[in-house]
Amino acid sequence: MKKTFSLIFSTVLAAAMTLACANAAAAGLLNVSYDVARSLYKDLNPAFAAQWKQQTGQTISIDQSHGGSSKQARAVIDGLDADVVTMNNPLDIDAIADAGLLPKNWAEAFPDGSSPSWSPIVFVVRKGNPSGIHDWPDLVRPGVQVVLPNPKTSGNGRYSYLAAWQYARTRPGASDTDSIAFEKRLFANVPVLDVGGRDATTTFVQRGIGSVLLTFESEARLILANFGADQYEIVIPSITVRADNPVAVVEKVAARKGNSALAQAYLKFHYSAAAQEILMHNGLRPADPAALQKHAAEFPPLHTFTVARDFGGWQHAQALHFADGGIFDQIISRASK
Amino acid sequence: MNPPAAPLNEKESAATVADTPFAPLVQTNAAIGEPRLVRWLLIGVTLAFLGVFLLLPLVAVFTQALASGVGAYFSAMIDPDALSSIRLTLLTAAIAVPLNTVFGVAAAWAITKFTFRGKGLLITLIDLPFSVSPVIAGLVFILIFGSRGWLGPWASEHGLKIIFAAPGIILATVFVTFPFVARELIPLMQAQGTDEEHAALTLGARGWSTFWHVTLPNIRWGLLYGVLLCNARAMGEFGAVSVVSGHVRGQTNTMPLQVEILYNDYQFSAAFAVASLLALLAFVTLGLKSFLEWRHGSELAAVRGH
Numbered sequence: 298m299k300k301t302f303s304l305i306f307s308t309v310l311a312a313a314m315t316l317a318c319a320n321a322a323a324a325g326l327l328n329v330s331y332d333v334a335r336s337l338y339k340d341l342n343p344a345f346a347a348q349w350k351q352q353t354g355q356t357i358s359i360d361q362s363h364g365g366s367s368k369q370a371r372a373v374i375d376g377l378d379a380d381v382v383t384m385n386n387p388l389d390i391d392a393i394a395d396a397g398l399l400p401k402n403w404a405e406a407f408p409d410g411s412s413p414s415w416s417p418i419v420f421v422v423r424k425g426n427p428s429g430i431h432d433w434p435d436l437v438r439p440g441v442q443v444v445l446p447n448p449k450t451s452g453n454g455r456y457s458y459l460a461a462w463q464y465a466r467t468r469p470g471a472s473d474t475d476s477i478a479f480e481k482r483l484f485a486n487v488p489v490l491d492v493g494g495r496d497a498t499t500t501f502v503q504r505g506i507g508s509v510l511l512t513f514e515s516e517a518r519l520i521l522a523n524f525g526a527d528q529y530e531i532v533i534p535s536i537t538v539r540a541d542n543p544v545a546v547v548e549k550v551a552a553r554k555g556n557s558a559l560a561q562a563y564l565k566f567h568y569s570a571a572a573q574e575i576l577m578h579n580g581l582r583p584a585d586p587a588a589l590q591k592h593a594a595e596f597p598p599l600h601t602f603t604v605a606r607d608f609g610g611w612q613h614a615q616a617l618h619f620a621d622g623g624i625f626d627q628i629i630s631r632a633s634k
Numbered sequence: 635m636n637p638p639a640a641p642l643n644e645k646e647s648a649a650t651v652a653d654t655p656f657a658p659l660v661q662t663n664a665a666i667g668e669p670r671l672v673r674w675l676l677i678g679v680t681l682a683f684l685g686v687f688l689l690l691p692l693v694a695v696f697t698q699a700l701a702s703g704v705g706a707y708f709s710a711m712i713d714p715d716a717l718s719s720i721r722l723t724l725l726t727a728a729i730a731v732p733l734n735t736v737f738g739v740a741a742a743w744a745i746t747k748f749t750f751r752g753k754g755l756l757i758t759l760i761d762l763p764f765s766v767s768p769v770i771a772g773l774v775f776i777l778i779f780g781s782r783g784w785l786g787p788w789a790s791e792h793g794l795k796i797i798f799a800a801p802g803i804i805l806a807t808v809f810v811t812f813p814f815v816a817r818e819l820i821p822l823m824q825a826q827g828t829d830e831e832h833a834a835l836t837l838g839a840r841g842w843s844t845f846w847h848v849t850l851p852n853i854r855w856g857l858l859y860g861v862l863l864c865n866a867r868a869m870g871e872f873g874a875v876s877v878v879s880g881h882v883r884g885q886t887n888t889m890p891l892q893v894e895i896l897y898n899d900y901q902f903s904a905a906f907a908v909a910s911l912l913a914l915l916a917f918v919t920l921g922l923k924s925f926l927e928w929r930h931g932s933e934l935a936a937v938r939g940h
Binding site (some may be wrong): 328332336343360363364372374375376378495519524 | 786
């Protein structure tokens with residue numbers, strides 16, 4: 298009996314030591330990114346690594362971390378060694394800047410407000426569009442169920458909310474008061490408010506709830522690719538919001554790791570013709586209008602507005618609409634009654 | 635007069651059998667005492683419950699894992715990210731479990747064989763990881779080792795990566811699996827008392843050889859049982875590890891985290907493939923546990939008696 302016992306323990310110990318030696322990992326560039334950008338960087342990273350090797354002869358590895366954008370920003374602030382951050386919300390990069398890890402004017406470091414790609418909010422409906430949803434007013438009709446994530450916790454929820462707001466107040470003779478009324482009717486039609494964009498997709502696709510899903514065009518295209526273009530359709534509303542995907546070098550970390558030049562080149566690569574094609578291939582609209590023009594069939598022209606221009610920037614919109622006790626809280630408390 | 639309450643647990647009855655000469659009578663009476671209908675009802679309810687809450691989910695995991703074919707199943711396993719998560723999970727368990735074993739034995743030894751001030755406090759502290767949410771356990775390490783935490787700046791000055799790397803994951807796992815071994819051993823060692831150790835000391839044995847030749851053989855199966863429980867939790871821990879992981883693919887994802895990532899990336903069969911492997915590891919643990927119970931039932935009964 299004693300033999301069995303010591304045998305088991307020595308085996309465990311030996312296994313522990315073998316594993317401890319095998320786990321030494323090579324350091325590389327770390328890109329901390331938002332939740333659904335995984336397939337994008339699976340395509341983009343090898344392309345950049347190949348180009349970098351051609352130019353400098355160096356072999357590099359690029360590591361990825363994905364998660365909710367704000368959670369990822371929090372991790373970077375707490376010490377996750379990101380050389381670059383690629384987010385779907387400028388507020389999250391602002392938060393990292395506030396922690397002193399990168400300059401506050403990060404948006405000026407690269408073209409187009411440091412946003413190499415963007416995506417609009419679109420509607421996803423079930424095949425044949427059985428509820429006849431074509432534009433914003435169709436969402437507030439009685440009997441229509443709208444699925445969108447909670448604007449308090451998710452980026453695409455916030456963008457959807459602001460797009461509805463903008464639609465309502467740009468009607469002839471309308472004002473912000475009409476927007477409040479419109480949002481109330483809209484959220485009265487929302488059966489569940491999921492925490493994040495992916496959860497909302499699951500609600501709409503796998504649980505089969507709702508007549509229409511509001512989400513980013515990139516996510517909508519992913520739904521069609523993964524769950525069948527024969528089951529869903531994308532509807533583009535008459536006006537929608539341009540959601541930027543900003544990028545930034547986390548200068549303090551990159552400098553400490555000796556990766557400054559590499560990080561800079563990596564983000565600059567996002568604007569190259571090759572990378573813009575990869576972005577489009579992954580359902581994102583490229584910053585370069587000429588590249589977008591070439592794929593006009595897949596990415597039809599849109600009438601867009603931006604949060605920076607029409608809502609006084611994200612900091613302002615956040616405080617006015619989504620802070621505790623803000624306009625969204627008031628709308629939702631009445632919509633649910 | 636009625637016999638004392640019938641033992642429900644096989645292990646307990648084994649212990650009772652050893653202690654009381656009238657034990658068989660107790661068992662017979664228990665069998666007569668319960669109407670057939672009640673027995674069948676109890677068994678039926680238990681089986682239905684097990685089927686719905688244990689068997690069905692397990693079947694679902696394996697069905698989903700194999701939904702895209704055996705080829706896809708194995709290619710999901712040998713994906714570099716999946717392999718790295720398996721390696722990290724095994725490494726974490728391989729460090730956390732021995733550490734907690736040593737600690738558990740030391741703590742149980744100290745608590746049961748000596749009297750000292752603050753013993754109650756020590757027992758409470760050992761239980762702390764059971765009562766604290768794993769998310770808090772993770773956040774504690776961020777507060778300590780985060781770049782704005784107490785020791786974070788010092789660690790990064792010295793080039794030490796603790797959180798968002800393997801050491802942080804191991805620390806968090808050690809924290810949540812802390813009580814398992816000690817909790818198994820304390821009641822067992824309390825029940826055994828200090829008589830045998832005293833005898834050994836009287837016969838001239840030193841402390842270490844008393845431990846090695848007297849205490850350890852007495853507790854070994856209880857110890858191994860605690861180690862297995864500790865191991866199961868170490869491999870399966872999600873919450874605390876998720877907080878300190880940083881989720882760097884191919885580097886800081888353990889198997890439970892990898893399952894979540896694959897699931898969220900719409901790679902359902904791959905997610906369930908990794909999940910099924912995790913389930914298999916749990917089966918191995920359970921199998922070992924059942925083997926021990928079958929082989930050393932009566933000794934383990936003393937452990938479970940608390």
